[in-house]
Amino acid sequence: MTIVNFTPFSALLGGVLIGLAAAxxxxxLGRVAGVSNILGQAFSSDERELNWRLAFIAGLVLAGxxxxxxxxxxxxxxxxxxxxxxxxxxxxxxFGTQLGGGCTSGHGVCGMSRLSPRxxxxxxxxxxxxxxxxxxxxxAGTL
Amino acid sequence: xxxxxxxxLAGLLFGAGLIVAQMTNPSKVIGFLDITGNWDPSLAFVxxxxxxxxxxxxxxxxxxxxxxxxxxGFNLPMRRQIDRPLVVGALIFGAGWGLSGFCPGPALTSAxxxxxxxxxxxxxxxxxxxxxxxxxxxVSTASATTRD
Numbered sequence: 001m002t003i004v005n006f007t008p009f010s011a012l013l014g015g016v017l018i019g020l021a022a023a024x025x026x027x028x029l030g031r032v033a034g035v036s037n038i039l040g041q042a043f044s045s046d047e048r049e050l051n052w053r054l055a056f057i058a059g060l061v062l063a064g065x066x067x068x069x070x071x072x073x074x075x076x077x078x079x080x081x082x083x084x085x086x087x088x089x090x091x092x093x094x095f096g097t098q099l100g101g102g103c104t105s106g107h108g109v110c111g112m113s114r115l116s117p118r119x120x121x122x123x124x125x126x127x128x129x130x131x132x133x134x135x136x137x138x139x140a141g142t143l
Numbered sequence: 144x145x146x147x148x149x150x151x152l153a154g155l156l157f158g159a160g161l162i163v164a165q166m167t168n169p170s171k172v173i174g175f176l177d178i179t180g181n182w183d184p185s186l187a188f189v190x191x192x193x194x195x196x197x198x199x200x201x202x203x204x205x206x207x208x209x210x211x212x213x214x215x216g217f218n219l220p221m222r223r224q225i226d227r228p229l230v231v232g233a234l235i236f237g238a239g240w241g242l243s244g245f246c247p248g249p250a251l252t253s254a255x256x257x258x259x260x261x262x263x264x265x266x267x268x269x270x271x272x273x274x275x276x277x278x279x280x281x282v283s284t285a286s287a288t289t290r291d
Contacts, residue, residue, distance in 0.1 A: 004181045005174060007165065011185040014164020015192020021157035022193065023200030028149045030211035030218050033157065033197075035248035040272045052150040057251060059154020064255020066155075067162050075162060077256055078170040081243050083263055090250075090264040092239025094271020097247060100232020101222065104166075104246040105157075107233075108190065111220075113198035121225050122233040127176070129237025134176040137242070143173070143180070 022110055025056075034106020035060070036097035080143070100126070146213050158252040164189040167253045169244025176241050 022033035029052060031038075042053040067075050081089065097103045100122055102111060107126070111119020137143040165171040166189060174183035203209070204217070211217060240246050245253070245264055253261045 002181055003184060005171070005183045005185070007183075007185045008188045011164050011188035012192040014160045014162070014166065015189035015194075016196050017160030017163060017192075018157055018166075018189065019160075019193040019196025019198075019200075021153045021160060022197040024149065024153040024156065026197070026200055026204065026217070027209075027211055028153070028213045029146055030214045030216055032219065033153065035157075035246075035251065036272075039247060039251070039269075040275075043272065043276055052146045055147040055151040056154035056157075059151045059156075060158040060161075060248060060251040061255045063155045063158020063162065064167065064252040065257075066255070067159070068256045075256060076165050076168045076171070077253060077258070078168060079244065079258065079260055080170060080173065081260075083260060086243055086245075086260055086264040087267045089239040089243035089245065090267025091271040091274070092235050092242070093245065093247065093250075094239075094268035094273075095275050096232045096234070096236030096239060096271075098232070098272050098275035099228050100236055101220065101229060103236060103248070104240075105248050109193045109197055110201075112190070113194045113201050114219075116220075118220075118222065118225055118229055122229055125230055125233035126237030126240060129234045130176040130241035131178050133238045133241025134173055135179055137173075138177065138180050143177070 018105075018109065022105070026110075032106055032110045034102050034110055036103040037101070037106050040094075040098050096126075149213060157248065158255075160193075161249050161252050164192075166246075167249045167256075169253075172244040172246075172249070173241070 025031045025033040038053050038056050042050060045053060102122060107119040107122040112123055161167050171183065172186065174181065175186040243264060247268065250261060250265050250268060254265050
């Protein structure tokens with residue numbers, strides 16, 4: 001194992017911003033800022049519940065668009081996977097987060113902060129599965 | 144309307160945090176998961192920052208028996224049990240996360256960068272979510288039929 005591309009300060013700052021956003025959702029709307037649940041439950045929400053969900057999603061997307069337009073230097077983006085791999089991965093991420101009841105934000109940040117045993121288990125499992133998937137890519141020679 | 148604006152601003156801030164942290168950079172995420180290869184531990188610091196701030200906010204609300212400012216009460220997940228769907232779901236999600244370097248939030252924010260491959264990922268992710276819901280419906284219809 002070698003350690004590369006280490007950027008602890010920007011990672012910590014980004015984490016603080018994510019934590020602040022999640023704190024806003026909690027203190028203002030009383031909601032857990034779990035992206036997969038906000039998105040997934042938009043499929044089965046009445047209008048009152050749908051609006052704030054779509055607004056949060058719009059905020060996420062517009063943050064990306066705004067950064068690309070106004071501060072392109074701050075955007076670091078490199079995507080190694082091709083279309084086929086991304087379609088398979090997208091299906092897995094969509095289905096898995098709904099079955100498991102959360103993702104990196106809902107379980108990994110919010111649930112871990114609450115010391116929820118379910119979230120701690122989920123986070124350990126999806127991190128391990130992610131590491132195995134990357135190991136698989138490495139062994140297959142596509143990394 | 145206030146709720147919608149607050150939620151939008153929280154989404155913007157969340158997305159900004161993802162960009163600063165480089166959670167929206169799939170190579171970076173894959174580097175974090177590449178523990179047996181060229182490991183980049185940076186994203187562990189994202190967790191530290193986010194949990195530090197949100198944990199403080201959450202436990203403060205508990206200690207003060209507070210109520211949220213814009214609604215009547217807090218909305219927390221009810222489930223407590225560590226069951227098979229939780230573990231299998233996390234396994235499936237983790238596999239997709241490692242294959243692509245995307246989890247749901249960063250995928251939505253990077254969709255704003257304008258790269259068509261991200262849009263394809265997002266559409267597939269939405270399809271995966273819909274398949275989960277259709278499957279749930281089929282199962283409940285089937286069990287309803289059995290009961291008859």
